[in-house]
Amino acid sequence: MTERTEHVTCTFCGCLCDDITVEHEDGRISSVSRACPNGRAHFLDYAPAPRLPRIRGEEASWEEALAEATRILNAARSPLLYGLSSASTEAIRKAVSLADRLGAFVDSTSSVCHGPTGLAMQAVGEPTCTLGEVRSRADLLLFWGCNPAASHPRHFARYSTTAKGRFVPEGRKGRTVIFVDVRLTPGARSADLFLRVDPGCDFEVLTTLRALVREKPLREQEGVCLGGVSLGVLRDVATRLKSCRYGVAFMGMGLTMTRGRDVNVAELFRLVAELNTYTRFSVIPMRGHGNVTGADQVLTWQSGFPFAVSYARGYPRYGPGEFTAVDLLRRGDADAALILASDPAAHFPSRAAARLASIPTVVLDPEESLTARGATVWLPTGKAGIDVPGSAYRMDGVPLRLRPFLAPRRPSDEEILGRLLEEVTP
Amino acid sequence: MGLRLVLVTGRTLEQAAGMHKGKCSEEYRAAVSRGEIAPENLAALSLAEGGAALLRTEHGTAEVRLFSADLPAGLLFLPLGPFANTLVGDETEGTGMPSFKGIPVEVELL
Ligand code: SF4
Numbered sequence: 001m002t003e004r005t006e007h008v009t010c011t012f013c014g015c016l017c018d019d020i021t022v023e024h025e026d027g028r029i030s031s032v033s034r035a036c037p038n039g040r041a042h043f044l045d046y047a048p049a050p051r052l053p054r055i056r057g058e059e060a061s062w063e064e065a066l067a068e069a070t071r072i073l074n075a076a077r078s079p080l081l082y083g084l085s086s087a088s089t090e091a092i093r094k095a096v097s098l099a100d101r102l103g104a105f106v107d108s109t110s111s112v113c114h115g116p117t118g119l120a121m122q123a124v125g126e127p128t129c130t131l132g133e134v135r136s137r138a139d140l141l142l143f144w145g146c147n148p149a150a151s152h153p154r155h156f157a158r159y160s161t162t163a164k165g166r167f168v169p170e171g172r173k174g175r176t177v178i179f180v181d182v183r184l185t186p187g188a189r190s191a192d193l194f195l196r197v198d199p200g201c202d203f204e205v206l207t208t209l210r211a212l213v214r215e216k217p218l219r220e221q222e223g224v225c226l227g228g229v230s231l232g233v234l235r236d237v238a239t240r241l242k243s244c245r246y247g248v249a250f251m252g253m254g255l256t257m258t259r260g261r262d263v264n265v266a267e268l269f270r271l272v273a274e275l276n277t278y279t280r281f282s283v284i285p286m287r288g289h290g291n292v293t294g295a296d297q298v299l300t301w302q303s304g305f306p307f308a309v310s311y312a313r314g315y316p317r318y319g320p321g322e323f324t325a326v327d328l329l330r331r332g333d334a335d336a337a338l339i340l341a342s343d344p345a346a347h348f349p350s351r352a353a354a355r356l357a358s359i360p361t362v363v364l365d366p367e368e369s370l371t372a373r374g375a376t377v378w379l380p381t382g383k384a385g386i387d388v389p390g391s392a393y394r395m396d397g398v399p400l401r402l403r404p405f406l407a408p409r410r411p412s413d414e415e416i417l418g419r420l421l422e423e424v425t426p
Numbered sequence: 427m428g429l430r431l432v433l434v435t436g437r438t439l440e441q442a443a444g445m446h447k448g449k450c451s452e453e454y455r456a457a458v459s460r461g462e463i464a465p466e467n468l469a470a471l472s473l474a475e476g477g478a479a480l481l482r483t484e485h486g487t488a489e490v491r492l493f494s495a496d497l498p499a500g501l502l503f504l505p506l507g508p509f510a511n512t513l514v515g516d517e518t519e520g521t522g523m524p525s526f527k528g529i530p531v532e533v534e535l536l
Contacts, residue, residue, distance in 0.1 A: 150436075183496075
């Protein structure tokens, strides 16, 4: 019999859309409505039937696999726990406890995503708001170096450009939309204003904007274009930013992955903070994975730091560039890894991925990812929000309880990490 | 001597869709080996739409297919994935984040 469940939360991206309707029959998902293509695939491509773990590619019982995972972690001198961001908050919490017990490094996918944003927050603070406020109040939206049409497809309709809100009842007509990027992305096409910045020149453009907002006298030089944008255009943008009623900036990898990284982000955060002298302005980083915000939150509340943490000395130490996964792998400092719900083999620079392939790995993942295929031990767990319970943090830091709709037939990450926590020796 | 451009990697819907189908699928391979450059750059290479080219950075090489797109001259866009990964270095300048965007790249005809 087909059952229908409403208000299901999609945990594929940081939008955490919680209005999805799912139809399922005999423990299989048959249809998904309201989700974007990414969200639909998140539900439909998951086969929730129980699977056996694999040890070096060969099927094994759960007991054998857990014993091998324990052996790997116990034998390692400096293991790395990496990933976290697609797991539930509860599972992340267990993973951090496990790192603490093992004296391990723990790092999340933040380090290759919004890690620099974390550094900027620590340097200058983060004037922020919730997506509900964006929807209800924002009359100016500034998207800098992000491409929601590909990475957060429902962001526009649910929270930002086209959403109809309490004080913006006319939706898109009531909002000014500005996009800044090195290329005209699909989302940028629908903007009122698009600024094409030369690659690597975001900082220059942001600094100039800050100066213009503060009405510093700048000398216009004939034909000089700052990072690809003319001073005249920037003057116009500065005026629009100052005269809006409620502005919100969204930023993405265009700032964190280019030259300048955290310095670029800090400059945007400073601009947003200064705009509050004239009007109300906030910034929200476009967080990618469904619970990457949760990974930052849990690590911060447990260790004091959002990513790049080492428990090697028995207490947490923070070291971006030192305890971050890519750096640990480059230097050959990690001699085993436990990967929770992420696929570094597919997403790390090839040299770092090759390093990872050369050390023993324990992988907890509902899907047989590239990392799971190469794992010493793969533990096929359930998917939070589909067949196992848990909670996740939306990109604006709002925690949501997930509503699983299938009976659990696979163990959860939380359960497996709990078992490992009992088995390993400190 | 090939054409020198600046490589920017990023997400696309096709890359995400291919990812769901599994990273060993043909769809994923096609999605992540699809490079985009400005029409004038494609013409300068005398390359037809979808022509194969070799990309070379100081970190590695990758064979991709190039298509023209609405991009400023001098820029090459490649979706995140195994092809982009070979072109990206593992230096993070003390932040943990490798440079996935803004890498000098040389395009050679195959
Ligand atoms: S926008 Fe994100 S959370 Fe919403 S349905 Fe799409 S993938 Fe899922």
